[in-house]
Amino acid sequence: QKKDKTEVAEEPKKQKKVINDENRHKPYGKTAWVPVDDVHILRYYPRTIYEAAEAIDMLKNFQKLDFTPHEQPVYVDLRLNMKLEKKKKVDPFISTVHLPHPFKAGMNRVLVFTEDAHQAKVAMENGAAIAGGVELIQPILDDEISADFYIAVPDILSKLVPLKNKLRKKFPKSKRGSVGLHIPKMLELFKTGHEYLVENECYIRTQIATLDMPKEHIFSNLRTVLLDVCSHRPADMGPFIERAIMASHTSEALWFRSQDVLQPEAEKKIIKWKKTRD
Incomplete structure (x- = not known):
């Protein structure tokens, strides 16, 4: 009995039959290639x-x-x-x-994470809505601060771990282009990006x-x-x-x-x- 079960399990699966309609006068299972009337049943x-x-x-x-x-x-x-x-x-x-x-009509709100005062100044001059360091973490968790996009410099990334669950897909990632040192270039993309x-x-x-x-x-x-x-x-x-x-x-x-x-x-x-x- 066990042997029979093994034999059944080893049977090859039947491949789905693919019908080529290319040279047919009408598609398989359909009435015609194109309906004659404006009013017709779609499935035909x-x-x-x-x-x-x-x-x-x-x-x-x-x-x-x-x-x-x-x-x-x-x-x-x-x-x-x-x-x-x-x-x-x-x-x-x-x-x-x-x-x-x-x-x-408007620009996207972009928040920049950086602990460098000069970088924060550059960010604000280039259109960032908010720029700052770890002091922004708690206000974001409390929903006091929000943005459309969040970007960061590499040095601060390890300190932003508490925000991962909160920001989820918006959390800064280098693969997404939201982590880097060229703040003006990142802002140019995310301010008007889709x-x-x-x-x-x-x-x-x-x-x-x-x-x-x-x-x-x-x-x-x-x-x-x-x-x-x-x-x-x-x-x-x-x-x-x-x-x-x-x-x-x-x-x-x-x-x-x-x-x-x-x-x-x-x-x-x-x-x-x-x-x-x-």
């Missing part, structure tokens, strides 16, 4: 995947037809292929980028613009975010973004082709749209 047809530029135009049209707020946020939702060689994976990451066309992170192992959902921005500005911000995302995985491992969705706050989700946005030709599109608008 393959999902429509748009060009990014077309998706932006559609979001703007949805807003006009639905009479929804024109300044509503535009989001991008990505699923990443985190696999590397030999069963390794890309670690979930947090990144801060400079968007070419910021959608926030932060996004990988959640649930392989998903990114972040705002990239507002719907009232020109089409080329939304596209340019989208391209900046996608290029930064793809920089976290070797290019020779194949496409990093498995699925890309764009949506506004009130619209339906639109699948789009991320690879088109990453191509060098996409930059020429932005220039062309700008000339047309001017």
Whole structure:
């Protein structure tokens, strides 16, 4: 009986059958490639995947037809292929980028940790909201002081351990670019930077613009975010973004082709749209 159990356990698993629809007159299990009518049952047809530029135009049209707020946020939702060689994976990451066309009106509040009086002065002169040493730890723990970003010089980092649980993902890290000696450069990034992170192992959902921005500005911000995302995985491992969705706050989700946005030709599109608008 034990022998039978061992034999059953050693049976090879059946591989999932992959059907190639490339040369078929219609996709397997579907009615046709494209619906004939405007009104149709979605499950009978393959999902429509748009060009990014077309998706932006559609979001703007949805807003006009639905009479929804024109300044509503535009989001991008990505699923990443985190696999590397030999069963390794890309670690979930947090990144801060400079968007070419910021959608926030004000600056981010940045707190600088340093015990050097000269460095603290430089920080304040370059736009830091607060600069100081270990005396800031207790007020932060008591919620008397807060900031959008926290940066630090290397010398003080070991003294900030009590803040790890409080700040969590905002705790200064060299990998994130929030630990260093060049305070003005760090402040330049974090004062106007846009932060996004990988959640649930392989998903990114972040705002990239507002719907009232020109089409080329939304596209340019989208391209900046996608290029930064793809920089976290070797290019020779194949496409990093498995699925890309764009949506506004009130619209339906639109699948789009991320690879088109990453191509060098996409930059020429932005220039062309700008000339047309001017």
